[in-house]
Amino acid sequence: MAEETPQDNAPTAPKAIFRVPGTAILAVLFLAVCVTPVAFTLPGLQVLYLVPLALGAWVLRTRTTADGDGLTVRTVFGKRVLPWASMKGLSLTEKSKVVAVLGDDTRVALPAVRTRHLPVLSLVSGGRLDDPSGQLADDPGGKRADEE
Numbered sequence: 001m002a003e004e005t006p007q008d009n010a011p012t013a014p015k016a017i018f019r020v021p022g023t024a025i026l027a028v029l030f031l032a033v034c035v036t037p038v039a040f041t042l043p044g045l046q047v048l049y050l051v052p053l054a055l056g057a058w059v060l061r062t063r064t065t066a067d068g069d070g071l072t073v074r075t076v077f078g079k080r081v082l083p084w085a086s087m088k089g090l091s092l093t094e095k096s097k098v099v100a101v102l103g104d105d106t107r108v109a110l111p112a113v114r115t116r117h118l119p120v121l122s123l124v125s126g127g128r129l130d131d132p133s134g135q136l137a138d139d140p141g142g143k144r145a146d147e148e
Contacts, residue, residue, distance in 0.1 A: 014124045018112040019063035028056045062111045066124040071100060073110060082108060084128040090118070 032052040039048045058076050065072040070083035088101045090110075098113040113121070122131035 013068040015065065015067040016117075016120050016124050017063055017065050018110070018117060020059045020112055022059075024059045025056060028052050028059060031055065064110045064113050066121055068124070068126060071110065073100075073108060075111065080108065084125055087128075090121070090129065 029052075032049065035048045035052060039045045054076075061074060061076050063074050065074070070081060070085075070087070073080045073082065082100055082102070086102055088103055088105075091099050091101050091107065092115060093099060096115050098110045098115065098117070100108045100110055102108065118129075119131050122129045
């Protein structure tokens with residue numbers, strides 16, 4: 001049996017990945033099946049297959065990753081790293097989507113992150129972001145706020 005080194009036992013920093021559910025690929029495949037009869041009625045309509053192909057790429061690529069260093073936002077064509085130090089905080093849109101507000105008031109959309117994910121972001125950030133829900137608040141009695 002191999003010996004464990006101290007590095008193997010070191011705790012890993014928390015990391016959270018927010019992405020479109022993988023079951024969305026089933027909808028993309030269904031769309032491809034539905035496009036098939038139309039695509040072969042006239043020459044040149046095979047270009048319609050680009051729609052499910054593009055949607056599949058969006059589902060597989062788009063995500064937000066949070067770790068101890070900051071947020072990494074991946075879109076279909078790019079990637080942006082947002083360190084925790086460069087962020088003022090988070091903001092909500094009318095549709096309950098979460099956006100990061102940077103120091104220069106630039107707003108960056110966080111794909112697949114919703115308001116229910118805010119406690120997780122607070123935990124992963126190591127206290128750099130407050131938890132607005134209060135779910136992670138330490139109570140001296142050992143109870144959470146919703147257990148009272």
